[in-house]
Amino acid sequence: MSLEPRVERKRVLVADDDPRVVELLRITLANSGYDVLSAQDGREALEVAGRQKPDLVILDVKMPKASGLEVCESLKGKGGEHCPPVILISGQADPAARLRGLTSGADDFLTKPFSPQELLVKMDKIFKGFEDSKHLSDVSVEFEREIKRGEEQLEKVNNELKRLLYSKDTLIGLSQQLNSSLRLETLLDTFLLSVVGQLRVESACFLLVQGWDSRTLVYCASKGVKRELVKNIEISFDSPLGSVLSSADTPLGVDELADSPGVSEQVQQIAAAGFMLCCPIVVKSRLIGLLLLGERLHGNGFTQLDMEMLASLCSSAGIAIENARLYNELRETYLATIKAFVNTIEAKDPYTRGHTERVAEYATSIAEGMGLSPEEVETVRFGAILHDIGKLGVYEQILWKPTELDEEEWKIVKSHPEMGASILSGIRFLEKAIDIVRHHHERLDGKGYPDSLQGDALSLNARIVCVADSFDAMTSDRPYRDALNVKEALSQMEKKSGTQFDRRVVETFRKLIMEGTINIG
Numbered sequence: 186m187s188l189e190p191r192v193e194r195k196r197v198l199v200a201d202d203d204p205r206v207v208e209l210l211r212i213t214l215a216n217s218g219y220d221v222l223s224a225q226d227g228r229e230a231l232e233v234a235g236r237q238k239p240d241l242v243i244l245d246v247k248m249p250k251a252s253g254l255e256v257c258e259s260l261k262g263k264g265g266e267h268c269p270p271v272i273l274i275s276g277q278a279d280p281a282a283r284l285r286g287l288t289s290g291a292d293d294f295l296t297k298p299f300s301p302q303e304l305l306v307k308m309d310k311i312f313k314g315f316e317d318s319k320h321l322s323d324v325s326v327e328f329e330r331e332i333k334r335g336e337e338q339l340e341k342v343n344n345e346l347k348r349l350l351y352s353k354d355t356l357i358g359l360s361q362q363l364n365s366s367l368r369l370e371t372l373l374d375t376f377l378l379s380v381v382g383q384l385r386v387e388s389a390c391f392l393l394v395q396g397w398d399s400r401t402l403v404y405c406a407s408k409g410v411k412r413e414l415v416k417n418i419e420i421s422f423d424s425p426l427g428s429v430l431s432s433a434d435t436p437l438g439v440d441e442l443a444d445s446p447g448v449s450e451q452v453q454q455i456a457a458a459g460f461m462l463c464c465p466i467v468v469k470s471r472l473i474g475l476l477l478l479g480e481r482l483h484g485n486g487f488t489q490l491d492m493e494m495l496a497s498l499c500s501s502a503g504i505a506i507e508n509a510r511l512y513n514e515l516r517e518t519y520l521a522t523i524k525a526f527v528n529t530i531e532a533k534d535p536y537t538r539g540h541t542e543r544v545a546e547y548a549t550s551i552a553e554g555m556g557l558s559p560e561e562v563e564t565v566r567f568g569a570i571l572h573d574i575g576k577l578g579v580y581e582q583i584l585w586k587p588t589e590l591d592e593e594e595w596k597i598v599k600s601h602p603e604m605g606a607s608i609l610s611g612i613r614f615l616e617k618a619i620d621i622v623r624h625h626h627e628r629l630d631g632k633g634y635p636d637s638l639q640g641d642a643l644s645l646n647a648r649i650v651c652v653a654d655s656f657d658a659m660t661s662d663r664p665y666r667d668a669l670n671v672k673e674a675l676s677q678m679e680k681k682s683g684t685q686f687d688r689r690v691v692e693t694f695r696k697l698i699m700e701g702t703i704n705i706g
């Protein structure tokens with residue numbers, strides 16, 4: 186049995202009404218490796234060509250029933266896939282007949298008598314031409330496919346590049362935002378929004394250690410998932426899942442995690458909330474948080490680029506969270522120190538005891554009641570806590586003097602807003618509170634101190650603390666007068682609305698007292 190590949194023999198149809206010619210051509214072509222079909226007239230030639238699909242047709246021009254020219258025209262006129270090359274054979278040697286043959290669509294022309302060799306050479310040429318053109322056509326089809334594949338690839342790369350560029354921009358923007366945001370809530374919110382948008386995931390959730398020395402991750406914030414599904418997720422570092430996460434430095438698929446021993450219950454809780462990826466947030470080799478990511482929108486998996494982006498985002502988030510924590514700790518420590526100072530002063534003076542606490546409480550409630558942002562509310566709280574810090578610089582004898590102050594003494598007391606502002610200057614996180622400290626004794630009509638600010642020049646934050654401070658002063662006993670009751674104090678403040686106090690602030694304050702939101706001891 187031969188192992189050589191089978192070469193398909195070409196089929197040639199010879200149509201001539203002279204059987205001798207047919208026989209001669211059959212022998213010649215068969216000897217050259219062709220299969221030969223034959224027909225004795227034009228109609229038979231068309232029938233055989235239609236049925237057997239020859240690779241080449243040799244036609245005598247003069248044939249009964251249909252001439253070679255007619256058969257040629259018919260074959261070529263059909264077009265389509267099977268349109269074999271045609272060689273016309275004629276006894277007429279005149280150029281007009283040759284021209285007519287060629288215009289009928291024939292590929293070549295032979296004049297009797299011809300040598301078999303001449304026919305074979307012409308056939309070779311025709312077949313080669315056909316193969317070349319078929320090859321060209323195949324190449325062209327393949328080339329078109331290649332171009333299309335290239336275009337698709339290019340579009341894909343282009344889209345990915347666009348996304349990459351967008352992501353890098355956003356990443357830089359996010360890093361800046363994270364670095365500038367020192368409020369943990371704002372920071373986590375920005376981070377989650379960015380993750381959901383950038384990685385196009387359905388949901389994301391953030392677990393965080395509560396306190397620097399805590400060893401448990403608890404729910405902190407989420408996007409795109411019902412809170413009930415995630416609020417109870419807690420992962421102790423001492424649990425099997427906690428120890429797997431503590432030693433991981435790359436995102437882990439929920440499926441992968443499920444293979445670890447002893448983790449199934451917690452992993453099931455995470456999977457049930459729709460999460461499929463757990464990304465540890467590590468700072469200084471210590472696990473401080475965990476980002477859980479849901480499925481990608483459109484069902485695509487995470488690409489290498491996504492994972493790189495995620496690693497970068499998690500690293501930025503880790504640093505920003507640590508900064509925020511340190512900042513918050515520092516802030517709270519500083520505030521506690523200042524409160525302790527203020528309390529020391531107040532503790533010695535029975536008439537102002539608890540004043541700062543009350544002013545801070547009133548002012549914070551008014552700020553919230555007026556719909557200020559959480560950041561502004563915090564500024565108001567700080568400003569209120571610190572508003573009288575300048576009294577640290579006023580002689581105790583004057584502050585606690587049981588009788589009315591003389592002009593000189595009043596001058597010293599009235600310097601406390603400026604003194605306070607100067608104590609706080611240079612402390613970055615208290616910058617915004619300085620305005621309140623300096624201006625809590627200003628009046629809308631410009632008759633206040635120290636800068637005699639008027640109207641719009643007086644900030645809302647300062648106006649809020651003015652009202653809270655004055656109200657507490659009015660409702661507290663002083664050595665030289667008795668306290669007013671709440672009703673009297675509010676009525677006096679209303680009378681002074683528009684001149685000393687801001688009308689909206691006083692109205693809000695009254696409403697909060699009436700509805701019980703502010704409880705006056």
Ligand SMILES: [Fe+2]
Nearest residue numbers: 572573625626
């Ligand atoms: Fe004051």
Ligand SMILES: [Fe+2]
Nearest residue numbers: 540572573654
């Ligand atoms: Fe005060």
